[in-house]
Amino acid sequence: MITKIFKKNLPGPAKIINGSTIASKILEEYKYKINKLIQDSGTRPGLGIIQIGDRHDSNIYIQKKLQASCKIGVDAFLFKYDKNISKNQVLDKIIELNNDPKINGIITQLPLEISNRFDYTDLTNLVVPEKDVDCLSSSCYNNLCNHKFLENFVPCAANACLKILESINCSIAGKRVVILGSSKLVGLPLKHLMEFKKADTFLCDKTTKDLKFLCQTADILIVAIGCSQFINADYIKPGAVVIDVGINYDETNRKVTGDVHFEQALQKASYITPVPGGVGPVTVSMLMMNTYKAALKHHRNKISHG
Numbered sequence: 175m176i177t178k179i180f181k182k183n184l185p186g187p188a189k190i191i192n193g194s195t196i197a198s199k200i201l202e203e204y205k206y207k208i209n210k211l212i213q214d215s216g217t218r219p220g221l222g223i224i225q226i227g228d229r230h231d232s233n234i235y236i237q238k239k240l241q242a243s244c245k246i247g248v249d250a251f252l253f254k255y256d257k258n259i260s261k262n263q264v265l266d267k268i269i270e271l272n273n274d275p276k277i278n279g280i281i282t283q284l285p286l287e288i289s290n291r292f293d294y295t296d297l298t299n300l301v302v303p304e305k306d307v308d309c310l311s312s313s314c315y316n317n318l319c320n321h322k323f324l325e326n327f328v329p330c331a332a333n334a335c336l337k338i339l340e341s342i343n344c345s346i347a348g349k350r351v352v353i354l355g356s357s358k359l360v361g362l363p364l365k366h367l368m369e370f371k372k373a374d375t376f377l378c379d380k381t382t383k384d385l386k387f388l389c390q391t392a393d394i395l396i397v398a399i400g401c402s403q404f405i406n407a408d409y410i411k412p413g414a415v416v417i418d419v420g421i422n423y424d425e426t427n428r429k430v431t432g433d434v435h436f437e438q439a440l441q442k443a444s445y446i447t448p449v450p451g452g453v454g455p456v457t458v459s460m461l462m463m464n465t466y467k468a469a470l471k472h473h474r475n476k477i478s479h480g
C-alpha cells in the first residue's frame with residue numbers, strides 16, 4: 175500500500191527530449207535559408223574556428239561543427255595551432271578574419287590549451303561584434319546583460335536550452351529556474367536570458383550552500399558543471415524539467431556521461447535531455463543559425479551601402 179501511494183506521487187518515467195531531432199529540423203530550416211542567400215548574394219556564409227592545442231573533446235566538438243557546416247552550405251575553416259603558439263600570431267589571425275569578407279562568424283574553441291601563458295579573453299575580445307557568433311567578447315556579453323538582444327548574437331549553448339524548452343512548450347515566466355555552473359558559455363548568459371523571460375532565476379555552483387535544497391525547488395533545472403552524474407534523484411523536484419548540458423568523457427571505458435544521473439532523473443522528472451543526443455547537437459545548430467544571421471546582415475549592409 176505504502177509503495178503504491180509513493181509510486182502515485184512519482185511522475186516518472188520522464189519523457190526523453192531528443193536533441194538530435196530538434197537539431198536536424200533547425201539545420202534543415204537553415205539549409206533552405208542559406209540556399210536562398212547563396213542565390214541572392216552569390217556567396218556562402220563563412221565560419222572561422224580557432225583551436226589552440228589538441229584536446230580530444232575539442233576535436234570532437236569541432237568535427238561536429240564542421241560536419242553541420244558542410245551539411246547546410248556554410249564554408250567553415252579551421253585554424254588549428256600548436257599549444258606553444260605565440261599570442262601575437264593568434265591575435266594577427268583574428269584581425270585577419272575580422273577583415274576577411276568571406277568570414278561572417280569567428281569562434282575560439284574553449285578551453286584553449288595555453289596553460290595561463292596569456293589571458294584568453296584578449297583573443298575573444300578582439301572579435302568584432304558583428305562576427306562574434308559565440309557572444310564571448312565583453313562588449314557582446316555586456317549587451318546581453320543589459321537585455322539588448324537585437325544588437326548581438328545569443329550564445330549557442332544557452333540558446334540551445336531555450337530552444338529545448340520551446341520544443342516541449344514549456345513556459346518560463348514565473349517558473350523557478352535553477353542553473354548550476356556559472357561559465358561564460360552557458361550559466362552566466364543563461365541567467366540573463368531567463369531573467370529577461372521573467373523566470374525566478376538562481377545561478378549557483380557546486381559550492382553554493384544548501385544546493386540540494388535549492389535544486390529541489392526548481393521547476394526547471396539546468397546543469398552545466400562538468401561533473402559526471404553529480405545530480406541524482408535527491409536534487410530533483412518531482413515533475414521538474416531537467417536539462418543536462420554537461421559532457422564528461424570517461425577515458426577508461428570511453429563513455430560519455432552528463433552531469434545528471436540519467437536513470438535516477440528519469441524516474442522523477444517530467445522531461446529530461448540525454449547525453450549524448452541532448453543539448454550538444456542543438457548547440458551546434460544554434461551556431462549555424464548565428465552564422466547565417468551574420469551572413470545575412472553582412473549581405474544587407476552591402477546592399478544598403480551600395
Ligand SMILES: Nc1nc(=O)c2c([nH]1)NC[C@@H]1CN(c3ccc(C(=O)N[C@@H](CCC(=O)O)C(=O)O)cc3)C=[N+]21
Nearest residue numbers: 235238281282283284285308330430450451452454455
Ligand atoms: N567557443 C566555444 N563555443 C562552443 O560552442 C563550445 C566551446 N567553445 N567549447 C566547448 C563547448 C561544447 N560544445 C559542444 C558542441 C557539440 C556537442 C555535440 O554535438 N555533442 C554530441 C556528441 C558527443 C560525443 O559524441 O562525444 C552529443 O552530445 O550528442 C557537444 C558540445 C560546444 N562548445
